[in-house]
Amino acid sequence: MGLAIGWTDAGIARLLLPGDTPADMRQRLGQAGGSEKHDGQPELAARIAAYSEGARDSFRDITLDLDGVPEMNRRIYRHIRELEWGETTTYGAIARWLGDVAMSRAVGAAMGANPIPLIVPCHRVLAADGRTGGFSSPRGVRAKMEMLALEKAASPNGQFSFGF
Known part of the structure; x- marks a missing residue:
């Protein structure tokens, strides 16, 4: 699918939607203060994939980390x-x-x-x-x-x- 998820212990801090190359996504995630990990958030990734196939999901239950956001x-x-x-x-x-x-x-x-x-x-x-x-x-x-x-x-x- 080609999306990137950035998170902290407090919650999801960044989501990059598909459209860039993997290298560009890694760079954008790094610029946002994230680091590359491959071992987390599989449930959220699966929910986003299901959304892209038409599953109704509000994602309201997802905890966010908006530290640094005005x-x-x-x-x-x-x-x-x-x-x-x-x-x-x-x-x-x-x-x-x-x-x-x-x-x-x-x-x-x-x-x-x-x-x-x-x-x-x-x-x-x-x-x-x-x-x-x-x-x-x-x-x-x-x-x-x-x-x-x-x-x-x-x-x-x-x-x-x-x-x-």
Whole structure:
């Protein structure tokens, strides 16, 4: 499958989605402060593989290590982890939940900095007009669209657009 998982004693700290070569993934994981191990997290890897085949999994039970992640981002990540399979929200809706619609860009920045995509389901956060926004996987927006299609997610306006 070609994904990489970084973890500490406190929980999952990093997830790299498929799309890079193994050497590139090792380099990215190392840049994030991880180290290469081959003997851990087989259950999570199996769950992610099952997800990629259509298994419904919220991954909410996975303990995360967000040490070093800004508190605002942590708050946003906790919020979006409550989204159900196939449920989407918007940058603006999260900003309103935070108490200031002007924080939409900050929400977008938090999504772009998400160190644990899929488990922190930033792929379910869209622009209000159905545009996907970006996605920080090596395969970018195409990966986001595939994940949303897998979940049979609905866009806020009924259709998705690759536009940014």
